[in-house]
Amino acid sequence: MARYLLRVNGERHEVDVDGDTPLLWVLRDELGLTGVKYGCGVGLCGACTSHVDGQAARPCVRTAADSAKTRITTVEGLSRDGNHPVQRAWRELDVAQCGYCQPGQVMAAAALLARDPDPDDAAIEEALRDNVCRCGTYPRIRDAVRRASRIMREER
Amino acid sequence: MISRRTLLRGAGAGALVVAIPVPVLASGGLVPNVFVRLDDAGRITATVPRPDTGQGVRTVVALMVAEELSVEPGDVQLEQAPGDTERFGPQAVMNSTSVRQLSTPVRTAAATARCLLVTAAATRWRVPVAECTTRDGAVHHPRRGRAPYRSLVRAAAALDPATVPVALTPPEKWRLLGKTRAGRVDARDITTGRTRYGIDSRPPGGLVAVVARPPWIGAVPDTIDDTAARALPGVVDVLTLTAPAEGQGGVAVIAKSTHQALKARDALRVTWRGGTPTADSRTWLSDLRAALPAQGPINGMQQVFEMPLLAHAPMEPMNATAHVRPDGVTIWAPTQDPGGLRTQLARQLGVPATSVRVETAASGGAFGRRIEPDPVLEAVACSRRTGTPVQVLWTRADDMRNDSYRPMSVHRLSAELGPDGLPIRRAHEVATWPLTVLPIFANPALIKASGDHFPYSVPGDVTVTVRPAPLRTGFWRSVYAGQFVYAEENFLTEIGKRSGLDQVALRRTLLPPASRLHRVLDAVAARARWTRPPAPGTTRGVACLEDYGSAIAVIAVADPASRRLLRVHAAVDVGVALHPSGVRAQVEGCVIDALSTVLGAQITVRNGQVAESSFGDYKWARLGQTPDIDVTIVPSTTPLGGLGELAYPPAVAAIAAALAGDAPVTGMPFGVDVG
Numbered sequence: 001m002a003r004y005l006l007r008v009n010g011e012r013h014e015v016d017v018d019g020d021t022p023l024l025w026v027l028r029d030e031l032g033l034t035g036v037k038y039g040c041g042v043g044l045c046g047a048c049t050s051h052v053d054g055q056a057a058r059p060c061v062r063t064a065a066d067s068a069k070t071r072i073t074t075v076e077g078l079s080r081d082g083n084h085p086v087q088r089a090w091r092e093l094d095v096a097q098c099g100y101c102q103p104g105q106v107m108a109a110a111a112l113l114a115r116d117p118d119p120d121d122a123a124i125e126e127a128l129r130d131n132v133c134r135c136g137t138y139p140r141i142r143d144a145v146r147r148a149s150r151i152m153r154e155e156r
Numbered sequence: 157m158i159s160r161r162t163l164l165r166g167a168g169a170g171a172l173v174v175a176i177p178v179p180v181l182a183s184g185g186l187v188p189n190v191f192v193r194l195d196d197a198g199r200i201t202a203t204v205p206r207p208d209t210g211q212g213v214r215t216v217v218a219l220m221v222a223e224e225l226s227v228e229p230g231d232v233q234l235e236q237a238p239g240d241t242e243r244f245g246p247q248a249v250m251n252s253t254s255v256r257q258l259s260t261p262v263r264t265a266a267a268t269a270r271c272l273l274v275t276a277a278a279t280r281w282r283v284p285v286a287e288c289t290t291r292d293g294a295v296h297h298p299r300r301g302r303a304p305y306r307s308l309v310r311a312a313a314a315l316d317p318a319t320v321p322v323a324l325t326p327p328e329k330w331r332l333l334g335k336t337r338a339g340r341v342d343a344r345d346i347t348t349g350r351t352r353y354g355i356d357s358r359p360p361g362g363l364v365a366v367v368a369r370p371p372w373i374g375a376v377p378d379t380i381d382d383t384a385a386r387a388l389p390g391v392v393d394v395l396t397l398t399a400p401a402e403g404q405g406g407v408a409v410i411a412k413s414t415h416q417a418l419k420a421r422d423a424l425r426v427t428w429r430g431g432t433p434t435a436d437s438r439t440w441l442s443d444l445r446a447a448l449p450a451q452g453p454i455n456g457m458q459q460v461f462e463m464p465l466l467a468h469a470p471m472e473p474m475n476a477t478a479h480v481r482p483d484g485v486t487i488w489a490p491t492q493d494p495g496g497l498r499t500q501l502a503r504q505l506g507v508p509a510t511s512v513r514v515e516t517a518a519s520g521g522a523f524g525r526r527i528e529p530d531p532v533l534e535a536v537a538c539s540r541r542t543g544t545p546v547q548v549l550w551t552r553a554d555d556m557r558n559d560s561y562r563p564m565s566v567h568r569l570s571a572e573l574g575p576d577g578l579p580i581r582r583a584h585e586v587a588t589w590p591l592t593v594l595p596i597f598a599n600p601a602l603i604k605a606s607g608d609h610f611p612y613s614v615p616g617d618v619t620v621t622v623r624p625a626p627l628r629t630g631f632w633r634s635v636y637a638g639q640f641v642y643a644e645e646n647f648l649t650e651i652g653k654r655s656g657l658d659q660v661a662l663r664r665t666l667l668p669p670a671s672r673l674h675r676v677l678d679a680v681a682a683r684a685r686w687t688r689p690p691a692p693g694t695t696r697g698v699a700c701l702e703d704y705g706s707a708i709a710v711i712a713v714a715d716p717a718s719r720r721l722l723r724v725h726a727a728v729d730v731g732v733a734l735h736p737s738g739v740r741a742q743v744e745g746c747v748i749d750a751l752s753t754v755l756g757a758q759i760t761v762r763n764g765q766v767a768e769s770s771f772g773d774y775k776w777a778r779l780g781q782t783p784d785i786d787v788t789i790v791p792s793t794t795p796l797g798g799l800g801e802l803a804y805p806p807a808v809a810a811i812a813a814a815l816a817g818d819a820p821v822t823g824m825p826f827g828v829d830v831g
Contacts, residue, residue, distance in 0.1 A: 001389065017413075017415070018389070018415065018416075018419075021413075021415040022415065025413065025414045025415045028414070029358075029364075029413045029414055029415070030413075032358075033349070034349070034352070034355075034356040035348070035349015035350065036349070037353075037355075037471070037472070037520070038355060038473070038549075039471050039472075039473070039552065039771075040552040040770045040771060041551060041552060042552070042770060042772075044770050044771045044772045045471070045552070045770070045771045047471055074349065075347075075348065075349035076348065076349045076350075078348075079348075082344055082347065082348040086347075087347040087348065090343065090346075090347045091339060091343040091344065091347060092339075094339035094340055094343065094737045094741070095343075096340055096342070096343055096346045096347070097210035097211075097212070097521075097741055097745060098208075098209060098210025098470075098471065098472075098518070098519060098520050098521045098522075099210070099342065099345075099346035099351055099518070099520070100210075100353060100470075100471040100472045100520025100521060101471045101520075102346050102347060103346075103347075103349045106347055124779070125778075125779050125780035126780075128778075128779045129778050129779060129780055130778070131779070132471065132771050132776055132778070133471070133748075134469060134470055134471045134521045134523070134776065135210050135471075135521060135741075135745045135748075136744055136745035136746070136747065136748025136749060136777075137741070137744070137745070138748060138777070138778075138779045138782035139744055139782055139783075139784065139785050140741075140744070141779060142779060142782065
């Protein structure tokens with residue numbers, strides 16, 4: 001066990017875990033950030049997608065030790081009021097079914113729009129390719145990313 | 157007029173929603189029955205008796221209550237019912253019944269509350285009830301003004317419901333039900349990560365367990381060396397689980413954190429015995445092929461379809477949390493059947509049901525898998541050992557390799573064609589396995605009843621040969637209809653191709669004149685502009701299904717050369733679409749399931765073990781493969797139908813036909829060996 005200083009959602013947290021503990025379990029078990037979902041543990045499903053230094057990343061395949069000097073944002077910290085354009089677009093288009101993969105989908109979409117505010121379909125498909133939804137909400141996800149992009153443009 | 161005692165007897169669809177008409181409370185609240193209550197402040201709370209596994213039942217309950225009480229859905233606080241069939245009736249999410257069976261009792265409960273409030277206001281104002289209306293959480297009268305519900309709750313609670321006539325709001329007056337603008341009530345929590353799924357249940361002092369599971373089907377632990385595992389930090393205990401009372405069996409490691417439990421499981425040294433270490437799903441498929449009679453009953457056109465094993469693979473892997481105390485048990489579980497689970501646990505533990513509390517968590521998908529209690533039984537065994545709450549967590553590989561799979565099947569269809577190319581006699585011979593999770597499903601008649609919904613006027617027989625299942629099998633969305641309809645519709649498509657007949661016209665000709673399917677088939681053909689020739693390089697597939705009290709027709713359009721599904725049109729008649737966005741969502745979900753299972757996902761067994769372990773090799777569809785999906789809700793006057801499973805069978809048939817192009821469909825998935 002060792003102590004690691006993590007910066008998560010704008011706050012500093014000191015955690016006492018083994019250095020090889022996946023960041024996923026640090027966020028969920030130690031910090032109670034259960035919006036970060038466990039789906040596969042091996043970087044294949046995207047359910048835990050969060051932002052590390054502003055980029056979409058998979059906390060299940062990063063360790064506590066890797067994460068010490070990074071800036072981590074989970075879905076809980078994406079916006080103060082839950083009204084990030086992506087979150088609003090998701091609600092407007094009634095995207096979710098069971099909702100379990102959606103925090104990861106939302107975080108992947110937000111990271112995409114931060115670097116490419118007006119993505120074409122190919123860019124959307126590329127950015128969300130490895131975010132699996134078992135309920136089959138993909139058609140609405142695609143529309144909601146486009147909608148979020150429009151909301152961001154209108155409000156710029 | 158609805159009497160106090162019989163308030164909720166008529167639950168519809170043969171359901172036994174035995175609602176106890178809870179007497180009006182003396183504490184000042186208004187409780188017309190178990191589903192709805194208003195407190196002194198006028199706050200409305202609705203109980204959702206069935207779990208929400210993504211099918212949207214919470215949203216529909218909120219809409220129904222808000223509609224009848226003239227408020228907005230957000231004004232209705234939802235309480236997810238714990239397992240308790242005596243209070244809430246059957247609670248299982250199965251057979252696409254949640255909304256069908258709840259709509260009458262929940263709407264009646266809320267309408268009863270409204271009628272009591274209106275009567276209380278009319279009495280106070282000394283005006284006729286008929287002159288009063290409800291709007292924005294208040295009773296209104298043209299001259300007397302407005303009385304908010306909170307000012308009426310006490311007076312309403314003092315009335316005897318048996319003296320107050322109750323009328324449901326008629327559909328033509330609906331503001332919310334049937335309207336497209338209403339979205340899912342949990343959307344804000346979902347998009348901000350606040351929804352608590354079963355996996356997020358961590359009662360104080362809780363531990364985490366993971367289980368070393370059999371490395372081949374049916375194996376049981378022989379020798380266990382847990383010295384290294386127990387020496388690791390955070391490890392609390394190691395125990396052997398014995399199937400079936402303690403789940404599927406294995407060796408559980410209980411630790412303080414998930415990572416510690418996973419590491420300790422890796423450090424276990426277990427040898428295994430028994431089971432079937434050489435089992436192979438290709439052999440199983442051959443055995444099913446061989447189980448069909450040597451000759452089909454009709455000497456005519458013939459085609460064979462081979463169907464693979466499928467896993468449920470919900471995004472939230474199996475898990476359950478239990479706290480076994482001297483005075484009872486509390487369970488936190490993503491379950492499809494909290495009431496059944498409670499009854500089973502009480503029986504198994506030899507305790508009264510009143511000492512078993514089952515908290516119903518949100519489920520990250522279910523698709524039939526969470527009707528089974530095995531993760532809960534594991535958690536109970538672990539918690540009984542430690543005396544603390546324990547969450548049993550399955551890894552994705554645990555989940556994929558220890559599922560209750562959709563059975564493999566082989567279908568041989570044969571038909572005699574008349575001079576006009578239409579089938580005049582048909583036979584459908586099936587060889588498959590039962591559902592091991594429900595032993596009565598070894599009965600061929602039940603398998604036939606689940607699978608066979610052939611709607612066309614062609615005389616013939618469906619015969620089912622049942623072989624013993626070589627691994628756990630269970631309910632997978634649409635159950636046997638997925639395989640049967642796939643075979644039947646693709647065989648009909650092949651007949652149409654052979655006879656040079658238009659696929660929609662062929663089906664229209666064969667449907668009985670009174671069939672509900674005519675309207676949906678015509679509607680979908682119009683949406684898909686069927687009478688225009690398809691674009692060059694594209695092919696189309698069509699299929700129908702009437703089941704669950706609803707009817708659907710699907711047309712898929714694909715580019716077979718690039719194996720790309722372009723568009724799917726569906727027209728559904730669900731009687732009354734209470735939540736149109738939710739209706740469309742269920743159809744869209746079934747279409748993605750259908751595409752996934754046609755183009756890649758199957759479970760295979762090699763050397764006794766399921767080969768697939770995650771979404772890298774169980775190839776579920778991704779965003780980039782997603783077609784445009786166009787769902788038409790056909791207006792209807794038939795009673796409310798079910799929907800959650802309706803679209804999968806015709807979608808998988810139509811998508812396969814479209815993607816196959818000119819080639820005959822032989823099974824799924826395409827492009828790889830089945831099994």
